[in-house]
Amino acid sequence: MSKTGGAGLASAPDAGDIGYSKDLKARHINMIAIGGAIGTGLFLGAGGRLAQAGPALALAYAVCGLFAFFVVRALGEMVMHRPSSGSFVSYAREFLGEKGSYVAGWMYVVNWSTTGIADITAIALYTHYWSLFSDIPQWLMALVALAVVLAINLISVKIFGELEFWFAIIKVAAMVLFMCIGIFLIATRHPVGEGTPGLGMITDNGGFFPEGVVPVVLVMQGVIFAYASVELVGVTAGETAEPHKVVPKAVNAIMWRVGVFYVGSVVLLALLLPWSAYNDGESPFVTVLSNIGVPAAGDVMNLVVLTAAASSLNSGLYSTGRILRSMAMSGSAPGFTGRMNKSKVPYGGILLTCAVCVLGVGLNYVVPGKAFEIVLNISALGVMSTWCMVMLCHMVFVRRTREGLLRRPSFRLPWSPYTEIVTIVFLLCLMGLMWNDTAIGRPTLMMVPVLAVLLTGGWFLVRGRVDRIARARAEGQHPVE
Numbered sequence: 001m002s003k004t005g006g007a008g009l010a011s012a013p014d015a016g017d018i019g020y021s022k023d024l025k026a027r028h029i030n031m032i033a034i035g036g037a038i039g040t041g042l043f044l045g046a047g048g049r050l051a052q053a054g055p056a057l058a059l060a061y062a063v064c065g066l067f068a069f070f071v072v073r074a075l076g077e078m079v080m081h082r083p084s085s086g087s088f089v090s091y092a093r094e095f096l097g098e099k100g101s102y103v104a105g106w107m108y109v110v111n112w113s114t115t116g117i118a119d120i121t122a123i124a125l126y127t128h129y130w131s132l133f134s135d136i137p138q139w140l141m142a143l144v145a146l147a148v149v150l151a152i153n154l155i156s157v158k159i160f161g162e163l164e165f166w167f168a169i170i171k172v173a174a175m176v177l178f179m180c181i182g183i184f185l186i187a188t189r190h191p192v193g194e195g196t197p198g199l200g201m202i203t204d205n206g207g208f209f210p211e212g213v214v215p216v217v218l219v220m221q222g223v224i225f226a227y228a229s230v231e232l233v234g235v236t237a238g239e240t241a242e243p244h245k246v247v248p249k250a251v252n253a254i255m256w257r258v259g260v261f262y263v264g265s266v267v268l269l270a271l272l273l274p275w276s277a278y279n280d281g282e283s284p285f286v287t288v289l290s291n292i293g294v295p296a297a298g299d300v301m302n303l304v305v306l307t308a309a310a311s312s313l314n315s316g317l318y319s320t321g322r323i324l325r326s327m328a329m330s331g332s333a334p335g336f337t338g339r340m341n342k343s344k345v346p347y348g349g350i351l352l353t354c355a356v357c358v359l360g361v362g363l364n365y366v367v368p369g370k371a372f373e374i375v376l377n378i379s380a381l382g383v384m385s386t387w388c389m390v391m392l393c394h395m396v397f398v399r400r401t402r403e404g405l406l407r408r409p410s411f412r413l414p415w416s417p418y419t420e421i422v423t424i425v426f427l428l429c430l431m432g433l434m435w436n437d438t439a440i441g442r443p444t445l446m447m448v449p450v451l452a453v454l455l456t457g458g459w460f461l462v463r464g465r466v467d468r469i470a471r472a473r474a475e476g477q478h479p480v481e
Contacts (some may be wrong), residue, residue, distance in 0.1 A: 041226025086326025111382020
């Protein structure tokens with residue numbers, strides 16, 4: 001940590017933040033925050049989880065949503081301390097050192113690169129829902145999706161913000177429309193399928209915990225990934241003109257959005273149909289709409305889920321481009337990932353992420369039926385490590401404020417350091433629960449030693465360059481790698 005001025009209360013800026021435009025407006029940041037909190041985890045994943053845990057799934061979403069809020073609130077406080085496009089990777093460098101920044105950054109890249117593969121696979125699968133695209137090979141649709149979103153990301157950050165704004169509008173509009181329909185059906189006691197919506201759907205079908213408490217606990221390992229994009233608020237802070245005004249509002253709004261859209265929608269689903277009526281292969285919203293005879297319900301929801309996947313891919317390319325540039329400027333990522341184009345877009349990092357996603361196109365060619373499942377489980381580890389790293393950074397940040405080395409902003413994570421400790425323990429427990437899933441979770445956990453070996457080997461390759469750049473900057477030079 002370095003100091004500026006005589007007070008010793010300010011941190012030196014991250015070299016990776018230099019050169020960005022400030023074209024993201026308040027409406028972009030707010031809608032990106034919404035988009036990060038509403039995705040395929042709700043539109044598609046809630047059906048299978050309802051079939052597992054019953055109405056108590058609402059409690060699982062509430063608990064996981066609370067911890068997601070703690071993470072993004074901690075990140076928001078560090079944004080108030082120093083806005084950075086490098087986000088938690090930049091904060092890890094400041095508070096945990098270059099090794100911490102290196103681990104945080106590459107695990108995040110692993111997370112979003114594999115998520116990107118899952119996204120292009122999902123887009124290809126969703127487009128095959130319509131007969132117009134059914135004859136086009138899955139790998140080709142995946143490649144087209146990647147090419148389109150890549151082009152959008154490379155044009156300018158303003159185009160990215162606009163696209164995310166409208167993606168979020170579609171998702172929110174779909175949720176609001178469904179919730180209005182659901183409330184109307186309950187209020188009028190309109191039949192849904194063969195039953196009448198209301199509390200009887202819960203009390204007459206085993207109650208709130210029809211399968212007991214254990215399935216609710218086990219399902220949390222999947223629920224937590226529904227919130228895996230909330231940290232995007234921190235990355236976007238480096239490209240908005242007034243982060244100190246915009247970010248706190250966006251962070252605070254995440255809490256009620258989680259309550260309304262996730263918890264509220266699951267409660268509505270449980271009141272409209274028996275929990276056993278939902279299944280893993282169909283969006284729960286399509287299940288309800290189909291049972292009341294809404295024409296083209298599947299087409300509408302397929303479009304919404306397709307939008308959610310495209311939004312996720314768009315955000316992944318955006319965030320990893322910024323993260324990799326921050327790392328490149330310190331030497332822990334290849335030098336070309338630090339390059340920017342004339343539109344002030346870090347195209348090097350975006351292209352590297354795309355190169356990994358191209359491997360996903362190959363997976364869609366070789367094993368089209370398993371591509372989605374293979375990569376989604378790898379990204380799970382990246383989500384866990386990212387959130388844990390945010391909380392570790394915040395703990396060190398708060399400790400330094402108490403030592404008088406930094407000034408803590410008024411926008412704060414409450415009950416520190418207990419909040420951070422409880423959140424980290426919760427995330428580690430969820431990771432441990434993955435061991436119970438012998439088909440998917442256990443093989444995923446067995447990849448941890450492999451990732452550890454790769455990260456360790458990579459550090460020995462880059463540490464010399466990291467040390468040279470650090471020494472040069474300490475001497476007032478500005479090396480270009």
